[in-house]
Amino acid sequence: MTIYALSTGANKSGIAIIRISGHNTKNVVAKIASVKNPKPRISTLCELRDPDDNKIIDKGLMIWFPGPNSFTGEDLAEFHVHGSKAVVNALLFTLSKFENCRLAEPGEFTKLAYENDKINLLDVEALSDLISAETEIQRQQALKILNGDAATKYTNIRNKLLKILSNIEAKIDFPDEDLPEDILKNIKLETQEIIKLIQDILNDGRIGEKIRDGFKISILGPTNAGKSSLINYLSKREVAIVSDVEGTTRDLIEVNLNLDGYPVIITDTAGLRNTSDEIESKGVELALQSGKNADLKIILLDVKNPYFSTFLDDINDENSILVLNKSDLIDGVINLENLKLKKYILVSLKEKLNLDNLINEIKKRLKDKFLINDNVLISRERHRLNLEKCIYHLNVFLENNSISEFDKAAEDLRIATRYLGKVVGDVDVEEVLGKIFSDFCIGK
Known part of the structure; x- marks a missing residue:
């Protein structure tokens, strides 16, 4: 399926940008803009025509972004046209006549980028916050998260958990083999260190949510x-x-x-x-x-x-x-x-x-x-709840960890790792994704 939408404001403007993404994008560009082999990421001045009667819709720019090196990970094109309602409506109507080509849903371009591993869930939320930002401090916070520092810190903590989990599961898979004593000793110390790292993130006075x-x-x-x-x-x-x-x-x-x-x-x-x-x-x-x-x-x-x-x-x-x-x-x-x-x-x-x-x-x-520092990594209640649940299961692991109950210990660590992963994007609940993308405007 190929999707299209107006990505700029609906009001009259000097320029309007209409996006189209999907496997049929190149065919649409060839028929509307008469450009069969567009050069990637180069603005091409052309007449945009309705292929049914060859009447001109407008004269504007076309930019071609071939997949997978595009925002959505698919073939993507942008038409930069004059921003009158008449021009925009005429071009959208022409696009609607192509087979398997439909108007995008709210946030669908960004959802494609997420599904095609172009961005993670923190990036999605930060992008939404950046679009919605009304104050300077909101803009700064959204950009800070969008730059990837938060995702990197969460991923590093998760990798530490995975390392501990791999040692526990090694004992389960090979019960006759004894783990080195220093590894068994370090498991508890490393778990306590991870709990402290996450607790430091949680002890932020909820400043990120207040800014948002x-x-x-x-x-x-x-x-x-x-x-x-x-x-x-x-x-x-x-x-x-x-x-x-x-x-x-x-x-x-x-x-x-x-x-x-x-x-x-x-x-x-x-x-x-x-x-x-x-x-x-x-x-x-x-x-x-x-x-x-x-x-x-x-x-x-x-x-x-x-x-x-x-x-x-x-x-x-x-x-x-x-x-x-x-x-x-x-x-x-x-x-x-x-x-x-x-x-x-x-x-x-x-x-x-x-x-x-x-x-x-x-x-x-x-x-x-509103003092911002590098420790402010939480901008939504969803992040906080998942981190709190992660700490809960890590504490359960420490309390019940006699090193002899490896099956139970491994399960607590698996659950804790899943909750931490959900912050960045290891999400298996469709309602969460639906809520996030519903906040986007059509065309983003």
Whole structure:
């Protein structure tokens, strides 16, 4: 089967790129572009015609990538044409008329590359993340994984496991032969070393997932403190209703932002207070849960009435920024000694006073949280779960390893090796592949 798709955006543009891949690609190129023996990886200016009536569709470039030295591992060609909808639709319709030639499914070009061993599963996910990247730090992380360093480290650890497994299986295959004492002694030491290597990868503060999914910031505080005004200010648009009526916000309102290059999910929450209203009470419960799950909490208080002891003691911690709003309504010196507040930021959302200090503090916290280092190798929950299961079976192996129960020991090592292999691409569950490739756009 030969597949084709528009690989650039669907909107009007100066240039559109249409890809085609499969065993019939060369025949399609010969009939549409009248190029029978295209030169590999060289742009060829040509007229693209409908072979049924020989009418010209457009004049553009054709680039030929013969398999297996192509992205998909198959014969692949690209048509670079003018980006109007009329030109694109005409060329796609012409391609559809070829036998055994169909529109590609989302991510199918990349899936072919994976199936033909051109890239591993980490590359697939990094490529998806790179296409979806909206901030600089997301781009950097996707490229870091795409460069292959992560896959190399996982593969090296897996090779260490395979070496241990081969020694165990040698004893199973040749029970009458005694393994050298130093090998038996080193099996346990090497296993402990591998557990430490994987544990070091897991002890990353989940920074990779936070970079990919967004850093969670929750705005908490009593009713009418200005929480909705703050999220509207940070979002630079009206995303929440601002009203003097207490309890207006009852559900969670989430906004995805690019804050100075950092991916952020900011959540506006219901005002925290004791209430007999069932719906508002549920909103308060959701607000507290949002604060519990947040990476950073902005606790917003009304400077005229900052005595918020009911909830403040529970939610104010090292991951909080305490903000006192409505400073424009206060004359003279503010006496907050009774609050025992060691550090806070005084602002006025109405008059836009001192908000730069708040934003700078948020950026500082983000910078501290988002420090990237070479040890950050996990960008998805799938990676973490497989590594945790690998460690579990390695620990079972160590606990039950009397060196006499070789069959059982070998099975624990085999399972651990399989889980480690799944991170890079030794995947036998079709649902996992389906989920990954469904995130791609058609044409990639």
